Amino acid sequence: MSAKTIQPVPILIGHEWTVPETSTTTPVHNPSTGDVIARTPMCGAEVVDRVVKNAHAAFAEWSETPHIERARVLFRYKMLLEDHFEALAALITREHGKTLVEARGDIRRGIEVVEYACSIPELMKGEVLENIARGIDCEMVKQPLGVCVGICPYNFPALVPMWMYPMAIACGNTFVLKPSEKVPLTGIRLIELLIEAGMPPGVLNVVHGGRECVDALLTHPLVRAISFVGSSPVAKYIYETGIKNGKRVQAAGGAKNYVFIMPDADIDNTVNGLTDAAFGCAGQRCMAGSTAVTIGKAADRLLGPLTERVASIKVGPTDRIPGGQLGAVISPQHRDRVLSLLANSEKEGASLALDGRAIQVPEEPGGFYLGPSIVDQVVPGMEIAREEVFGPVLNVMRFDDFETAIEMASNTAFGNGACIYTQSGKAAREFKHRAKAGMIGINVGVPAPLAYFPFAGWDYSFFGDLHLQGRESVLFFTRHKVTTSRWFSFGEGDVWHKE
Ligand code: NAD
Secondary structure, three states: OOHHHOOEOOEEEOOEEEOOOOOOEEEEEOOOOOOEEEEEEOOOHHHHHHHHHHHHHHHHHHHHOOHHHHHHHHHHHHHHHHHOHHHHHHHHHHHHOOOHHHHHHHHHHHHHHHHHHOOHHHHOOOEEEEEEEOOEEEEEEEEEOOEEEEEOOOOOOOHHHHHHHHHHHHOOOEEEEEOOOOOHHHHHHHHHHHHHOOOOOOOEEEOOOOHHHHHHHHHOOOEEEEEEEOOHHHHHHHHHHHHHOOOEEEEEOOOOOEEEEOOOOOHHHHHHHHHHHHHHHHHOOOOOOOEEEEEOOHHHHHHHHHHHHHHOOOEOOOOOOOOOOEOOOOOHHHHHHHHHHHHHHHHOOOEEEEOOOOOOOOOOOOOOOOOOEEEEOOOOOOHHHHOOOOOOEEEEEEEOOHHHHHHHHHOOOEEOEEEEEOOOHHHHHHHHHHOOOOEEEEOOOOOOOOOOOOEOOEEOOEEOOOOEOHHHHHHHOEEEEEEEEEOOOOOOOOOOOOO
């Protein structure tokens, strides 16, 4: 089948998967081969309106469904996800290009959110206080909002949607999922399984598209809340537009995460952790450890073993080449952007301690591959020091002392994650306390918190108040009602009070 004859992927309204009548579609590639494997329909306001209205119609029934019944759907869903685990991982690898091991992590972390959502009766409990004044009681309950929307990036085709919809629907909301137009297949499969698990029609709906579709969701009067994950400029736009239109918004953006390496760091463990943090998922992670900040003599101890280790990473279609460790990036355009950032870093005075630009993968000449690169002598102000690269590139910045380094890291725009490698409790404590980031690692890569903790970027990495995951997501997907009550008498005919 030629790329042109591939049918667009369907949207979901109720339980009906249909291909919308849109004149424009965008190709979905297998980045490992360069082949077009699907097309995403770019839906506009008319389709969005139908989808949102359908989600709204399902709200009355779903929001009144007892919590335990909603949890039962999620329990069945969890079992189905386990049954289809390997097939889902293969699908993620096919449309995203990450390795099968990484794809398994993508779906495993998503399943953990479903497991957490299964405890919804406990999570939804409110608060009661008797006798706030004599004979007066006060109670707070959490109620769902209505139609919630999830707008997703391409880099975690399973995990990011699953940060959003399991908690949203567990809380009693109905949901419209807009997967990334670059990786729509995993989202579709995830929702097919949710239907199989017993989700009633209309509770979860799927729409596809880009800016026009997103704008229609942001401004639709029946949409109550928007979860967004993607790049910072778009996150800021989503937040501002959503708020202006009266929506509740949480918008997670991009990152530039620092990995501090102190002179006393255990080098073997640091090399292992840093290699994974910088080059895992080909650097296409918001939690990528994209800048090594070496203090004092740490650079001299680190650079040799690190370069040797990273140079040995095998690049290729990791579902087929045994031992493949570094997959393709998402598109030729993205590869070109990373190449341009690397070229500019050299012009600005940095030097490539390892240059992955000319990598050849003869097994798949059409794939969008980039070898791993290490850019040394990066200084603040360089483009590569400021911009999120989102590719298999590690910057190295050298500082004489901890103070200057933490000062530099505190004066940057992003604030997602940061970590430190050291054997000093004092240095670790100082770093944990002072690092300007929402998620900290101590001798641990750049650690993404598990489902029961908030995923919490700061500054230009997050717009909004309540973060993704954990109890904060319950607060995000509910509103609170506080009732204060007082009763004056037992009423007519009541026997209790009669002697
Ligand atoms: P992106 O911002 O290009 O796209 C994200 C979503 O926004 C997509 O669904 C896309 O269709 C939509 N979109 C794109 N441009 C838009 C516009 N102008 N108006 C309205 N909607 C628009 O992001 P991406 O390239 O798919 O994903 C990579 C980015 O996501 C990186 O910056 C990465 O750091 C970030 N990310 C952040 C987190 C986090 O938790 N902070 C997690 C994963 C990814």
